[in-house]
Amino acid sequence: MGAADVQELQEKLDRVERALERSERIAVASRFAGAIMHEVNNPLEAITNLVYLAREQRNEPELVLEYMTTIEEQLRVLGRVTNQALSYHREQVEPKTFDLVQIAQSALKLHADKLSRHGITVDRHFRGPALAKVRANEILQVVSNLILNAVDALAEHTRRISIRAGRCSGCVYLAVADNGPGIQPSHVNRLFEPYVTTKQAGTGLGLWLSRRLISNHHGALRFRTSQQGKWQGTTFRINLPTAD
Ligand SMILES: Nc1ncnc2c1ncn2[C@@H]1O[C@H](COP(=O)(O)OP(=O)(O)O)[C@@H](O)[C@H]1O
Ligand SMILES: [Mg+2]
Incomplete structure (x- = not known):
């Protein structure tokens, strides 16, 4: 095999490695997405239930206020989850x-x-x-x-x-x-x-x-x-x- 052939082979190998790296990164990203959905889902479910309860008991302002407080808490949880996910997700070039x-x-x-x-x-x-x-x-x-x-x-x-x-x-x-x-x-x-x-x-x-x-x-x-x-x-x- 001539030097040119070896170089061509090396270049092909490099391309395959880069493609492999990309595909593994995508696989990992989709696992992350799944895990994050899970974390988002729990507070979302809680909020949905609380909104329902608040509507059902709209004649009891004290209760409704209580629900609102819990909703606020859950919204903060949601904010934390998405913030954290975003801070990792942004393509970070500089360490x-x-x-x-x-x-x-x-x-x-x-x-x-x-x-x-x-x-x-x-x-x-x-x-x-x-x-x-x-x-x-x-x-x-x-x-x-x-x-x-x-x-x-x-x-x-x-x-x-x-x-x-x-x-x-x-x-x-x-x-x-x-x-x-x-x-x-x-x-x-x-x-x-x-x-x-x-x-x-x-x-x-x-x-x-x-x-x-x-x-x-x-x-x-x-x-x-x-x-x-x-x-x-x-x-x-x-x-x-x-x-x-
Ligand atoms: N903590 C561990 N205990 C035992 N075996 C392990 C462990 N981590 C990795 N291995 C071995 O190394 C192999 C390669 O791991 P990895 O590169 O992550 O690929 P995969 O998880 O897809 O098999 C695994 O299939 C397993 O046999
Ligand atoms: Mg593995």
């Missing part, structure tokens, strides 16, 4: 200073419904602020991937996920740990390759994209997983340069 603890909390909130449906206990160990200059939507995407992988791993076990965030020397970290069965030995060395998945409906693109996003931020994404020891489970850890 800004963010607290990893806040990003972790947003990710947990985003998946609160799924976590509780699966009966998963979440331990939070936050020693913030853990400031880093990041494109927050991308970091949120990575954390979200890690949480969803942890949920998948926990399918048939006593379900526990622990999330840590804090400062290290010259860096900040965010770690997601689960007490699942660990990563299959045959896959340990290939996790970050595209299309490597053990799931029926998996894409095998989550960790591949996550590592790319983290290295674009000059950080590292590493993991530890149990063999046949006393400790059981898997931990993924993001390290990023501190903004301080």
Whole structure:
């Protein structure tokens, strides 16, 4: 193969990688949209009911006032949800200073419904602020991937996920740990390759994209997983340069 052929092949490969990255981003965005709809739906339902009640009991001003107060509260909840969603959604080009603890909390909130449906206990160990200059939507995407992988791993076990965030020397970290069965030995060395998945409906693109996003931020994404020891489970850890 001549040098020109090799270059052409390389260019094709680059194009395929970019297309792959785009498609995975779109898949993640649609999952986010679903989770956000859920958060919007609860207060909306509450407001609908309260408006109905207020109309039914319009001859009792005291009650109506009470309903209005609750409606106001629910509207504030709605405002918070949409604001937060928007702050992550705006295409962020320039990195800004963010607290990893806040990003972790947003990710947990985003998946609160799924976590509780699966009966998963979440331990939070936050020693913030853990400031880093990041494109927050991308970091949120990575954390979200890690949480969803942890949920998948926990399918048939006593379900526990622990999330840590804090400062290290010259860096900040965010770690997601689960007490699942660990990563299959045959896959340990290939996790970050595209299309490597053990799931029926998996894409095998989550960790591949996550590592790319983290290295674009000059950080590292590493993991530890149990063999046949006393400790059981898997931990993924993001390290990023501190903004301080
Ligand atoms: N927390 C975890 N515990 C066990 N295995 C994991 C965990 N996270 C990832 N894996 C393994 O890594 C594979 C690749 O993950 P990922 O790139 O996110 O793709 P997908 O989730 O679509 O399979 C998974 O299919 C699974 O086998
Ligand atoms: Mg995944």
